[in-house]
Amino acid sequence: MMLNDRWTIMNNSSSELGSKQPIRCKRCCCVLSWVVAVTTSVSVITAAVFLFVYLNEYRLPLTNSHRLSPSVISTSPSVSGALVTVSRVAEGEPISIFLDPNCPILSEHFLKWEELQRSLLHILTNHNAEDSRDSGLVEQLKVLAGHAHNLNREADSLKRGQVVLQRQLEEMQSEQSRVIQMLSEDRSSVMELSHSLQRETESLRRVQSELNQDKRIPANRPKDCSDLLASGVSQDGVYSVFPTHDPNGFMVYCDMSTDGGGWTVIQRRQDGSVNFFRGWEAYRDGFGVTTGEHWLGLNRIFFLTRSGSMELRIDMADFDNSTAFALYSDFSVGRDSVNPEEDGFPLIVDGFSGTAGDSFMKHSGMRFTTKDRDQDQSENNCASYYQGAWWYRNCHTSNLNGQYLKGGHASYADGVEWSSWTGWQYSLRFTEMKVRPRPRPSNQSQPRPLS
Secondary structure, eight states, X not given: OHHHHHHHHHHHHHHHHHHHHHHHHHHHHHHHHHHHHHHXXXXXXXXXXXXXHHHHHOOXXXXXXXXXXXXXXXXXXXOSSOSEEEEESSTTSOEEEEEOTTOOXXXXXXXXXXXXXXXXXXXXXXXXXXXXXXXXHHHHHHHHHHHHHHHHHHHHHHHHHHHHHHHHHHHHHHHHHHHHHHHHHTHHHXXXXXXXXXXXXXXXXXXXHHHTSOTTSOSSOOSSHHHHHHTTOOSOEEEEEOOTTOTTOEEEEEXXXXXXXXXXXXXXXXXXXXXOOOOHHHHHHOEEOTTSSEEOOHHHHHHHHTTSOEEEEEEEEOTTSOEEEEEEEEEEESTTOSSHHHHTOOEEEEEEEESSOOOSGGGTTOOOBBTTBOOSSSSSOHHHHTTSOBOOSSXXXXXXXXXXXXXXXXXXXXXXXXXXXXXXXXEOSEEEEEEEEOOOOTTOOOOOOOO
């Protein structure tokens, strides 16, 4: 009975246990399912949170990464170094955009600003398309993008203008280089001209020194070399004289040693260094070097001799060192002429004495003839025919302005000729024509002074 009771109890217990076991399994499954659901929810929420945080914290990449640094745009206000910061205070609130006040505004950043605006448009389009309050800002950004594009085009135009200006500057620099090269090439000629001017200056200084070498020159202006001699000047040389009718004066060579001195030289031949076969203007104005071969000039001879009281001396020498002279007590050029040049500077010469013979008086009364002004009495131009210039008649007995042929010559009468001494085929080595006032006769009584 007891065994039956125990068995019955055991059976009842086992049956109770058998009935309780499925209930426990169901409870475990429910707990497990709940845990999985919670875990999944937490994971989803966590992922959503992380996704939300990521969307609000990431930095926008630009389409052209090498033009814009990664820190140009940020959606986090805490990020330092961004030129533009985009943030949302709370859901449903308007977007706040912060621009760095230190942004560089340079022409080379136009493309950078265009990329920046495109990025802002991208942010606003992706995150705020549902918010109608941001549509106006989007449109404004689009307008700004258009302005930036226009500015970029203007910048390109300015750059093209800069290229043109650079090209013009290079052309100007090339022209400057060419001018500098031309100046450097002309430097030698300028230096040569400078040296020539220095030589002329030194020559003028020497002449000035010669003029000032004798302090005894009178304060009143001398009419000719005889006035200088009378004032005490006794040295041969170049001096200034001021004839009565030529107040400007001119330079002459004074012979202070020959036959008492006081001679004003009007012509000299000595070495053939000066060409005497010249035209009318040269003989009118004079040519040559005063200290060497020269012709004083018909105008100046006229001013010296127009008073009619001058004498002429001609000294000559041949190539054998023989010398002779011819002296004429009366000599003048254009004495009675109102316009001596128009009259041809007629010659008056008379009163011969000397050792060379007279070869000049036959020319008295003749007008002066040159190769370009024929005023002689010959059918031909005597100056052209005999290679000189003189008071030719038909044609000459003297030709002191002829060719310097150095002694005997085969040609006829075209050298420096004085026919009465050496004939018509011998060119003299030296001739010198000079004038001075005719001395007064020694027995002429002196005028009495007025009481």
